[in-house]
Structures are given as C-alpha cells and as structure tokens.
Amino acid sequence: MTSAPGKRSPSDQKITDLLYLCHEHAKRGVGFDEVFALISSRYEQIVSELSLSVPIKALLDEIRTRIQGGESADYCASRGEFLHGHILAAWLGYEFVDPADMVRFDQRGVFLPEETNSKVAERLAKYERSVVSGFYGSKPDGSIKTFSRGGSDITGAIVARAVGAHIYENWSDVSGMLMADPRVVKNPKPIAMITYRELRELAYMGATVLHDEAIFPVREIGIPVNIRNTNEPAAPGTLIVRDADRERIPQAGHITGVAGRKGFSIIAIEKTLMNSELGFGRRLLTVLESNGVSFEHLPSGIDTLCVVVNSAVLEGKVDKLVNEIKLECRPDQIDVEHGIALIATVGRGMMHTPGMAAKVMTALSNAKVNIRMIDQGSGELNIIVGVREPDFERAVNAIYSAFVS
Amino acid sequence: MTSAPGKRSPSDQKITDLLYLCHEHAKRGVGFDEVFALISSRYEQIVSELSLSVPIKALLDEIRTRIQGGESADYCASRGEFLHGHILAAWLGYEFVDPADMVRFDQRGVFLPEETNSKVAERLAKYERSVVSGFYGSKPDGSIKTFSRGGSDITGAIVARAVGAHIYENWSDVSGMLMADPRVVKNPKPIAMITYRELRELAYMGATVLHDEAIFPVREIGIPVNIRNTNEPAAPGTLIVRDADRERIPQAGHITGVAGRKGFSIIAIEKTLMNSELGFGRRLLTVLESNGVSFEHLPSGIDTLCVVVNSAVLEGKVDKLVNEIKLECRPDQIDVEHGIALIATVGRGMMHTPGMAAKVMTALSNAKVNIRMIDQGSGELNIIVGVREPDFERAVNAIYSAFVS
Numbered sequence: 001m002t003s004a005p006g007k008r009s010p011s012d013q014k015i016t017d018l019l020y021l022c023h024e025h026a027k028r029g030v031g032f033d034e035v036f037a038l039i040s041s042r043y044e045q046i047v048s049e050l051s052l053s054v055p056i057k058a059l060l061d062e063i064r065t066r067i068q069g070g071e072s073a074d075y076c077a078s079r080g081e082f083l084h085g086h087i088l089a090a091w092l093g094y095e096f097v098d099p100a101d102m103v104r105f106d107q108r109g110v111f112l113p114e115e116t117n118s119k120v121a122e123r124l125a126k127y128e129r130s131v132v133s134g135f136y137g138s139k140p141d142g143s144i145k146t147f148s149r150g151g152s153d154i155t156g157a158i159v160a161r162a163v164g165a166h167i168y169e170n171w172s173d174v175s176g177m178l179m180a181d182p183r184v185v186k187n188p189k190p191i192a193m194i195t196y197r198e199l200r201e202l203a204y205m206g207a208t209v210l211h212d213e214a215i216f217p218v219r220e221i222g223i224p225v226n227i228r229n230t231n232e233p234a235a236p237g238t239l240i241v242r243d244a245d246r247e248r249i250p251q252a253g254h255i256t257g258v259a260g261r262k263g264f265s266i267i268a269i270e271k272t273l274m275n276s277e278l279g280f281g282r283r284l285l286t287v288l289e290s291n292g293v294s295f296e297h298l299p300s301g302i303d304t305l306c307v308v309v310n311s312a313v314l315e316g317k318v319d320k321l322v323n324e325i326k327l328e329c330r331p332d333q334i335d336v337e338h339g340i341a342l343i344a345t346v347g348r349g350m351m352h353t354p355g356m357a358a359k360v361m362t363a364l365s366n367a368k369v370n371i372r373m374i375d376q377g378s379g380e381l382n383i384i385v386g387v388r389e390p391d392f393e394r395a396v397n398a399i400y401s402a403f404v405s
Numbered sequence: 406m407t408s409a410p411g412k413r414s415p416s417d418q419k420i421t422d423l424l425y426l427c428h429e430h431a432k433r434g435v436g437f438d439e440v441f442a443l444i445s446s447r448y449e450q451i452v453s454e455l456s457l458s459v460p461i462k463a464l465l466d467e468i469r470t471r472i473q474g475g476e477s478a479d480y481c482a483s484r485g486e487f488l489h490g491h492i493l494a495a496w497l498g499y500e501f502v503d504p505a506d507m508v509r510f511d512q513r514g515v516f517l518p519e520e521t522n523s524k525v526a527e528r529l530a531k532y533e534r535s536v537v538s539g540f541y542g543s544k545p546d547g548s549i550k551t552f553s554r555g556g557s558d559i560t561g562a563i564v565a566r567a568v569g570a571h572i573y574e575n576w577s578d579v580s581g582m583l584m585a586d587p588r589v590v591k592n593p594k595p596i597a598m599i600t601y602r603e604l605r606e607l608a609y610m611g612a613t614v615l616h617d618e619a620i621f622p623v624r625e626i627g628i629p630v631n632i633r634n635t636n637e638p639a640a641p642g643t644l645i646v647r648d649a650d651r652e653r654i655p656q657a658g659h660i661t662g663v664a665g666r667k668g669f670s671i672i673a674i675e676k677t678l679m680n681s682e683l684g685f686g687r688r689l690l691t692v693l694e695s696n697g698v699s700f701e702h703l704p705s706g707i708d709t710l711c712v713v714v715n716s717a718v719l720e721g722k723v724d725k726l727v728n729e730i731k732l733e734c735r736p737d738q739i740d741v742e743h744g745i746a747l748i749a750t751v752g753r754g755m756m757h758t759p760g761m762a763a764k765v766m767t768a769l770s771n772a773k774v775n776i777r778m779i780d781q782g783s784g785e786l787n788i789i790v791g792v793r794e795p796d797f798e799r800a801v802n803a804i805y806s807a808f809v810s
Binding site: 276281295301305357358377381 | 602605606609610671673677680681682683684685686687690691693694697699700701702703704705706707708709710711749758759760762763764765766767769770773774775776778779780781782786787788789
C-alpha cells in the first residue's frame with residue numbers, strides 16, 4: 001500500500017496539491033498544461049532515474065484527458081497514489097493492484113467495509129506480492145471516491161485485515177509516536193507500545209498521532225499496528241495493540257505518554273449542602289445543554305461543583321449562562337476562570353498502581369505549579385490535572401521528566 | 406448558658422432521660438413517683454452539698470404537678486436545663502434567666518431569630534451577670550419548645566449575638582475539635598483554629614464536631630466560637646472563625662483536619678467520545694434523579710464518567726438504575742463498585758499551595774493504598790480521594806502522619 005510522493009524539500013509542491021490545481025483550472029475551463037507539465041516531469045524523472053518499465057506517458061496522458069473531461073476532485077486527488085503505486089510495483093517487481101476495483105463505497109460515499117473486505121481478500125489471493133495504492137476506492141457507478149481523513153492509513157488497515165496479516169506495518173516519515181509533544185518537551189522518547197484506548201486518550205488531549213479512526217479495520221479484529229519510519233528503517237517504531245492485551249504487557253509504574261491542551265475554562269459553583277439537594281447537578285447540566293455547551297469534566301468538592309468546558313464553546317455565552325445557572329441552581333457563589341490548560345498523564349501502567357498520582361503531583365509541586373483541578377475516575381488509565389495556561393509547558397515537562405529518565 | 410447534668414458515671418442515668426420517662430408514665434396514666442424520686446434526690450443532693458439557697462423542693466413540686474397534668478414531652482425534656490440553670494446561678498451569685506420568656510418560636514415550632522434577638526438583648530441588658538438555661542424557648546401560647554438538635558449550643562450562640570459578645574465560648578467535655586477521628590488515628594492533635602467552611606466540610610465527611618447549624622446565630626455576624634473543655638480549663642480549645650478571616654490566618658502547607666466515611670459506591674460509565682456528546686451527562690443525572698439518587702462526586706476521565714453515590718441510597722435500585730442508564734446513555738460499558746470510602750483532607754492552607762496534593766498522594770502511595778478516585782475542584786479547601794474500605798484506616802493515618810509530626 002502506497003501514498004503519493006510528498007515534498008522533497010519545503011519549496012517543493014506536493015503532487016496532490018498540483019493535481020487539485022489542474023482540477024480547479026479544468027472546472028473553470030482554463031488550460032492547465034503548465035501545471036500538468038510539473039507533474040509529468042516529476043514522474044518521468046523518477047521512472048527514468050530508476051529505469052523502470054512503467055508506461056508513464058500513457059498513464060499521464062489518460063489522466064490529463066480525464067481531468068480535461070471534467071473528472072471529479074476525488075479522481076484528481078487520487079492520481080498521485082495511483083501513479084506512485086505503479087512506480088513502486090515496477091521497482092519491486094510486484095503486481096500493481098488498483099484499489100478502485102475492490103475498495104467500495106456506496107453511491108452516497110459511505111465506505112462499505114464488508115464488501116470491500118471480501119473483494120480485497122479475493123483479489124489479493126491471486127498474487128504472492130502486490131502493491132495497492134492507498135487513499136481511494138470507487139462508488140457503484142465506477143467514479144473514484146477518496147477517504148476523507150488519513151486515507152492511506154485506512155487502505156493499509158483494510159488490506160491487512162483482508163489478507164489476515166499478523167501485523168500491519170504503517171511506514172511514514174516519523175519513528176512512531178512520541179511520549180510528549182516535541183514542541184513542548186525536548187527530544188521526547190518514542191512510545192514502544194500503546195493500546196488503542198491509550199491512543200484515543202492521547203489523541204483526545206491533542207497529541208498528533210495516527211488517527212484512531214484510520215485503523216478501525218484492524219483494530220476490531222486485533223491485528224497490531226506497527227508505525228515505522230522509512231528514513232530510519234532500523235528503529236522499532238511504535239506498536240499499537242488492542243486493549244485486551246494491556247493486561248499481558250506489564251508496565252506498572254510507567255506511563256505511555258503525557259499530552260495536554262490549552263483553552264479551557266472552569267465554572268466554579270458553590271452552594272451549601274449541594275450534595276443533599278436532589279437534582280442540583282441535573283439542573284446545572286440542563287442549563288449547559290440548552291446553551292449548547294458540552295462539558296469536559298465535573299470535578300467537585302464538598303459544597304462545590306466545577307464545570308470544565310472548552311473556552312471556545314463559551315464564546316459570547318458566559319453572561320447568559322451564568323445568569324441562567326443563578327436562576328436555576330441558586331448557587332451561593334459562581335465564578336468563571338479562563339486560561340486553563342488540561343494535562344492528561346496516560347498509561348495502562350497507572351491502573352491499580354499506587355504512587356502514580358503521587359509522582360504526578362510531586363513533579364508539579366517541585367516545578368511550583370499550582371493545580372487548579374484534579375480528576376481521576378475509577379479504572380482509569382489516566383490522571384487529568386488542570387493548571388493555568390502560563391504553567392502548561394513547565395507542567396508537561398515536569399511530568400515527563402518524572403517518569404522518563 | 407447551661408445544659409442539663411449528664412452522667413456522672415456510665416451506670417448513671419441522664420436526668421433528661423429520666424424526665425422523659427416520667428412523661429411516658431404520665432401519658433399512660435401510670436404513676437412515676439419512683440422515677441421522679443431519682444431526679445429529686447439528685448438535685449436535692451447537689452443543692453445541699455453546695456449549700457445553695459435554691460427553692461429546689463418548690464421547683465421540683467411544680468414540675469411533678471405539671472407532668473402529672475399532661476405537660477408536653479418538650480416541657481419535660483427542658484426541665485433538666487431549667488433546674489441546672491437555677492443551681493448554677495445560685496452558686497455563681499448571678500441572675501437566673503428562664504429562656505421561656507425570651508427565646509421564641511412560632512406556633513408551628515419554627516424558631517424566630519429576630520424576635521428572639523431583641524427580647525434576649527432587652528432582657529439581659531438588665532443584669533451585669535446572668536445564667537440562661539439552654540435548649541428551649543416557648544411558643545406564642547406559652548408552651549415550651551425545645552431545639553431539635555444541639556440545642557444548648559444554639560442558645561449560647563443566641564445569647565452571644567444578642568449581647569454583642571466578642572467571643573462565644575462553648576464549654577463542654579472535649580478539648581475542642583480533633584484533626585482526625587480518635588477511633589482511627591491514635592491521639593490526634595486538637596485543631597487550634599478552623600473556619601466555618603472547614604467545619605462544614607469536616608462535619609460533612611463524618612467528623613464529630615460542633616454542628617454547623619448550632620452556631621448560625623453567631624456565624625452570620627462573625628463572632629468567633631471557642632470550644633473549651635470544663636475538665637481541662639487551661640487548654641485553649643478550638644477557635645472557629647468566619648471564612649472571610651481565612652486569608653489573614655496564614656496556614657500554607659498545613660491541613661486543618663482529615664475526615665472520611667465508608668459506604669460509597671462508584672458507578673463507572675465508559676463511552677467513546679462521550680465528551681463531545683451534548684447531553685450525555687444531563688441524561689445520566691436525569692436517570693439518577695428520577696430514581697431519587699443524589700450523587701456525591703462525578704470524577705471523569707477521557708471517555709469515562711464515574712458517579713460516586715452513598716451506597717445506602719442505591720439499596721435495591723442498582724439493577725433498575727443500571728438498566729435505565731444503559732437505555733438512556735447507551736454506554737460502551739457500565740460497572741458498579743461498592744465498598745468505597747471517601748477521605749477529605751481539609752484545610753484553608755491547601756488553597757493555592759503547590760505540593761499539598763503531592764503530599765496526600767505520596768502518603769497514600771507509601772502506605773500502599775490504591776486510589777480509586779481523586780477529586781479536587783478549583784478554589785477548593787480540600788482534596789477528596791476514594792479508596793477501598795479495607796484501606797480506609799491505613800489511608801487516614803497515612804495522610805494524618807504526612808501533615809502532623
């Protein structure tokens with residue numbers, strides 16, 4: 001499974017962007033020869049440099065003709081993968097397989113996993129080794145349809161599932177996932193092994209990782225995913241395993257990663273004997289809901305309840321919300337604090353391991369970070385703390401350093 | 406302000422219990438001479454031993470006659486305080502003042518604070534020194550009405566407010582409040598100073614303390630309360646001050662007390678992308694409310710929400726509740742765990758002090774206590790942790806020892 005060639009250098013233009021540009025020209029009835037020449041020369045150069053027997057001119061001619069004929073944006077966007085698949089197959093001496101013949105969507109563009117699975121299994125059974133282009137498939141009328149997000153990763157997962165792979169190796173240009181955001185922590189270590197659940201938690205808190213949705217075809221049947229780096233092929237990368245395997249991978253006392261996001265607000269509500277007032281919390285959440293505000297966390301004390309929300313959803317609603325809460329819940333006091341960052345320390349090694357919370361809190365304390373809220377539920381793989389935004393980077397580094405030596 | 410004599414030894418019977426017993430006899434038309442003789446002899450003995458000029462026989466005769474005549478339980482219950490007030494006044498050489506003439510309730514038995522305040526102020530202005538019996542007052546028809554709970558403490562607070570006292574000294578048989586439950590922690594230290602808010606938090610978590618409600622007359626106007634011990638008059642006891650004073654009493658890094666309760670359950674609900682589902686929490690709380698279940702805490706993680714409830718209110722409702730939550734919220738998973746103890750570490754010194762949470766967590770970690778949940782909201786005076794009930798005593802001792810040397 002392959003994806004389109006990216007940029008060779010920052011000034012280079014991505015093939016997919018250039019193909020989109022051709023489409024935009026064609027839509028307006030404007031010629032795009034100059035742009036298409038950039039694409040052609042790039043592929044012709046690759047084919048000639050590697051001395052491959054790919055009918056590159058014929059393939060490019062057909063693509064140009066079809067774009068001129070009004071082919072869809074999806075078609076244009078997919079041609080990079082299509083051409084790259086041909087080239088890689090020729091270079092490896094493998095069979096090229098066009099996913100348009102087997103990755104199926106319905107006419108509205110909804111992916112059809114089961115039909116796809118049988119078609120891919122049937123087709124690939126014919127070849128010992130093959131190269132399948134990623135990112136696209138086709139609708140019943142034969143038109144090309146691309147995946148909306150992380151598409152080549154999905155195709156890889158589809159193929160891995162269909163052929164009953166023991167492992168799905170996902171090669172890109174990073175050596176797996178990192179334990180922290182490299183913009184915050186200097187040279188964070190890669191994550192050797194992670195469960196899907198941990199992956200989702202880190203992604204939710206803003207970690208840039210392989211998107212959970214992108215690997216659903218293998219996730220459900222438990223095929224592990226190995227993220228590898230083409231530029232560093234010896235590195236083991238990150239192995240993503242199913243949640244059920246978390247028990248057999250001892251990691252007590254270790255974390256998988258730490259991630260966080262700024263941009264939260266805390267609405268703190270104080271009311272004497274709130275806990276014994278049936279319906280207090282429900283009335284509060286009803287006010288939030290009727291204002292279209294979903295909450296992230298609800299840390300509470302005795303006589304206090306805090307609502308942690310994404311500040312963006314509060315935009316322009318704070319006064320109305322506060323007034324409605326006053327009316328419905330009659331609190332003794334209500335305060336809104338903006339500029340809160342949430343940090344999740346994630347790891348299956350945290351479950352039932354005494355001392356993990358202590359380590360997080362001690363790290364923050366030593367870094368002189370004031371904790372605005374703490375939240376940890378039962379059976380959790382993570383501890384979430386809220387800090388003031390100016391403390392965010394210091395806090396993440398403190399937690400990272402406490403667990404990673 | 407005085408209350409009725411208690412037991413001189415464990416085999417002794419409390420005067421108030423004996424007076425109730427007389428009332429029960431009278432109600433059934435049974436003679437109670439023998440029981441009343443126990444009361445009479447006790448008071449006659451006190452008066453004679455102290456050589457006081459109290460017309461004790463006349464007072465006792467009137468009480469017996471009125472009980473025979475069908476006086477209310479409240480009347481009977483209040484006579485211990487009434488007699489004791491007479492005796493103390495005579496012994497000190499002060500004026501005895503019967504609260505029946507000034508502590509007012511309405512005909513339904515609702516206490517009338519403002520009317521009472523003016524009457525007490527007016528009456529006590531006449532004497533330089535006086536003794537007022539606690540625990541009771543009267544309704545418009547002149548019948549005696551007692552306070553339902555902690556009544557003598559309330560009378561003391563009423564008098565302190567009415568006379569504009571600088572301090573309300575509340576003398577009983579304990580040297581103030583303790584930093585932990587002496588049944589759990591060996592020889593806990595007394596609390597030197599505490600705010601009303603801290604008092605309420607410790608009381609809520611099960612600490613046996615002067616009841617918050619008992620001191621409302623002085624709380625609102627900010628008269629400090631000093632709990633003192635008649636058996637240890639030199640001890641400074643505990644000083645209760647208003648919340649506004651918490652700022653001027655530096656206590657950074659110290660806790661006020663640690664208290665906890667067993668008997669909680671955690672309902673843990675897991676659902677992928679729950680945070681982005683508007684109304685999820687509200688639907689959950691609506692199910693709880695319609696089942697009459699109020700929650701104590703709502704610790705949450707990513708994709709999980711836990712409801713901490715008093716196990717007693719779940720009695721016989723668990724299956725119904727779980728089924729309704731499944732129907733309304735369609736969680737991926739739902740689990741109920743009983744046998745949880747909650748522990749609150751309380752202290753105004755915790756606010757904005759880095760390291761307090763670390764100290765609590767480290768103490769629990771060193772004691773090998775597994776933390777089932779953590780909850781700390783913004784601006785909180787406390788950190789609440791949930792532990793398994795068998796770990797409760799160990800956990801409380803660990804936290805106490807971490808802060809108190």
